[in-house]
Amino acid sequence: MAVILKGADVAQAKKPAIMARVDALKAMGICPALGIVMVGNRDDSQAYARGALKALSACGIDCNVANFPRDIKQQQLLEEIRAMNADIKVHGILVMRPIPPAIEWEAVENMVSPQKDVDCIASQNLSKVFKGERDGFNPCTAQAVMEVLEHYGISVAGKRAVVIGRSLVVGKPVAMMLLQRNATVTICHSKTSELARVTSGADIIVAAAGTAGLVKSEHVKKGSIVLDVGINVVDGKLTGDVDFKQVEPYVSMITPVPGGIGSVTTSVLMENILTAAERLAGKT
Amino acid sequence: MAVILKGADVAQAKKPAIMARVDALKAMGICPALGIVMVGNRDDSQAYARGALKALSACGIDCNVANFPRDIKQQQLLEEIRAMNADIKVHGILVMRPIPPAIEWEAVENMVSPQKDVDCIASQNLSKVFKGERDGFNPCTAQAVMEVLEHYGISVAGKRAVVIGRSLVVGKPVAMMLLQRNATVTICHSKTSELARVTSGADIIVAAAGTAGLVKSEHVKKGSIVLDVGINVVDGKLTGDVDFKQVEPYVSMITPVPGGIGSVTTSVLMENILTAAERLAGKT
Numbered sequence: 001m002a003v004i005l006k007g008a009d010v011a012q013a014k015k016p017a018i019m020a021r022v023d024a025l026k027a028m029g030i031c032p033a034l035g036i037v038m039v040g041n042r043d044d045s046q047a048y049a050r051g052a053l054k055a056l057s058a059c060g061i062d063c064n065v066a067n068f069p070r071d072i073k074q075q076q077l078l079e080e081i082r083a084m085n086a087d088i089k090v091h092g093i094l095v096m097r098p099i100p101p102a103i104e105w106e107a108v109e110n111m112v113s114p115q116k117d118v119d120c121i122a123s124q125n126l127s128k129v130f131k132g133e134r135d136g137f138n139p140c141t142a143q144a145v146m147e148v149l150e151h152y153g154i155s156v157a158g159k160r161a162v163v164i165g166r167s168l169v170v171g172k173p174v175a176m177m178l179l180q181r182n183a184t185v186t187i188c189h190s191k192t193s194e195l196a197r198v199t200s201g202a203d204i205i206v207a208a209a210g211t212a213g214l215v216k217s218e219h220v221k222k223g224s225i226v227l228d229v230g231i232n233v234v235d236g237k238l239t240g241d242v243d244f245k246q247v248e249p250y251v252s253m254i255t256p257v258p259g260g261i262g263s264v265t266t267s268v269l270m271e272n273i274l275t276a277a278e279r280l281a282g283k284t
Numbered sequence: 285m286a287v288i289l290k291g292a293d294v295a296q297a298k299k300p301a302i303m304a305r306v307d308a309l310k311a312m313g314i315c316p317a318l319g320i321v322m323v324g325n326r327d328d329s330q331a332y333a334r335g336a337l338k339a340l341s342a343c344g345i346d347c348n349v350a351n352f353p354r355d356i357k358q359q360q361l362l363e364e365i366r367a368m369n370a371d372i373k374v375h376g377i378l379v380m381r382p383i384p385p386a387i388e389w390e391a392v393e394n395m396v397s398p399q400k401d402v403d404c405i406a407s408q409n410l411s412k413v414f415k416g417e418r419d420g421f422n423p424c425t426a427q428a429v430m431e432v433l434e435h436y437g438i439s440v441a442g443k444r445a446v447v448i449g450r451s452l453v454v455g456k457p458v459a460m461m462l463l464q465r466n467a468t469v470t471i472c473h474s475k476t477s478e479l480a481r482v483t484s485g486a487d488i489i490v491a492a493a494g495t496a497g498l499v500k501s502e503h504v505k506k507g508s509i510v511l512d513v514g515i516n517v518v519d520g521k522l523t524g525d526v527d528f529k530q531v532e533p534y535v536s537m538i539t540p541v542p543g544g545i546g547s548v549t550t551s552v553l554m555e556n557i558l559t560a561a562e563r564l565a566g567k568t
Contacts, residue, residue, distance in 0.1 A: 123408045123410075123411035124407045124411075126411040127407035127408075127410040127411040127414065129414070130410055130411065130413070130452075130460075131410070158477045160482070166463060168414075168415055172414060172460075175471075176456075179471055179473075184470065184471070184476040184477070185470065185471050186471075187459075187463055187468070188468050189463075189466070189468070191441060191468075192442070192468040193442045193468070198444070198468060201485075
């Protein structure tokens with residue numbers, strides 16, 4: 001029986017420190033706040049924003065959702081972000097993706113102030129992830145993977161880690177963060193041949209391919225550790241990239257979906273907002 | 285007998301296109317030029333600059349070396365770089381490393397204009413390497429590895445590539461570039477345990493660890509391809525990270541040291557300078 005790595009436990013353990021940081025900021029007259037930029041009325045973005053708003057306000061962090069019409073001009077959207085950059089009452093900025101194709105994502109990336117870039121889209125922060133520097137902001141989901149490892153005392157140094165997926169929000173940053181902690185890191189993807197041969201050599205697997213049930217028993221080494229970042233909806237049910245039923249009996253530790261990595265992402269977002277607020281206040 | 289991948293052949297093949305691009309720029313009244321920033325009188329930097337100057341001028345590219353005293357103040361150095369950024373007669377800027385410890389490297393990185401950053405130190409260009417975008421500048425040595433693969437028609441898609449070394453000038457960028465071309469990429473380093481076990485599974489090995497003779501016969505799979513980026517001096521002799529004599533009989537293709545990757549780096553530098561000059565002229 002594998003140990004189930006519960007995201008809720010990680011989030012719970014983080015809570016006291018988050019609350020203390022919020023209190024310390026409020027004692028300085030600062031109410032930490034996130035600005036969410038949304039373009040068009042996408043259901044998924046709306047659902048995410050509602051969830052974030054609920055979680056953040058429960059911890060005393062404000063969350064202002066700016067919902068712009070689908071046909072907003074790029075220049076106007078950039079001006080709105082510029083205003084958020086300048087607004088001293090906003091400490092973190094999160095731009096919901098996808099945005100309409102008429103707006104260049106790169107222009108948005110370049111507009112968000114690196115100091116408020118709590119989801120790591122600005123090149124200054126991305127290049128820090130690449131360099132292995134820790135004074136920027138890491139992408140929340142990638143950082144959530146590291147937080148789960150840390151919480152459960154899983155050392156990665158000298159271990160073989162395989163990351164499945166090469167997105168900029170999870171795969172590549174997780175690979176760099178594992179590398180920074182001295183893991184030997186392999187990045188697999190849709191063009192990898194003999195995936196099972198590669199992954200079955202891993203001590204740690206991070207599944208972030210976005211393909212439901214991709215990782216089966218033949219993909220894992222006995223006793224390895226599996227972190228499932230996948231969030232896929234199959235028949236109306238949230239399901240990960242790992243075939244949990246098949247894989248669980250073989251591994252030593254595994255995150256479930258739901259209730260795994262996803263449950264830690266909001267805590268990381270809050271920590272990033274607090275870090276931004278503290279830095280902007282000159283506290284750190 | 286392995287095929288010897290000769291850097292000089294790659295450089296030679298690149299020459300006609302480089303000359304044509306220089307001519308086209310000159311026809312527009314533009315003399316492509318590199319500005320080299322050197323701090324202190326380091327012998328290694330001097331030797332590099334002399335070599336670059338000779339190679340570049342042979343192709344009609346100017347090379348201005350700005351040699352600053354070891355005790356230059358950071359602010360003054362930054363002002364000098366700012367002046368180069370503004371100088372329309374300089375198209376590429378190369379800052380020789382190492383710089384004295386009194387000067388923060390990060391401040392230098394942030395000062396070099398991304399448009400003239402032909403050795404990829406600015407975060408805008410580094411983040412493009414990380415993202416897999418090709419409209420920035422790649423680090424010259426890392427790009428030289430890709431150029432050798434390209435010249436010899438070596439496809440990496442679906443292959444297993446192992447990069448030994450995780451520096452920002454070679455290891456990490458090469459890993460990202462191989463990944464971008466659909467290789468399955470593993471990054472090894474000094475903390476990797478059982479290195480030979482990892483590397484012996486590779487179809488392609490890029491050795492960039494900076495340890496003379498690190499890669500021996502037990503590290504390579506029969507028939508694999510080995511690219512040696514190491515430049516170490518042992519008993520006054522230039523030697524790579526690969527024990528050439530031991531490894532060559534086992535592999536299908538191998539780069540020598542000297543005469544391998546290093547011979548292509550200057551060509552890549554020239555191409556980057558020309559790209560910068562063309563972009564600044566609005567040609568591309």
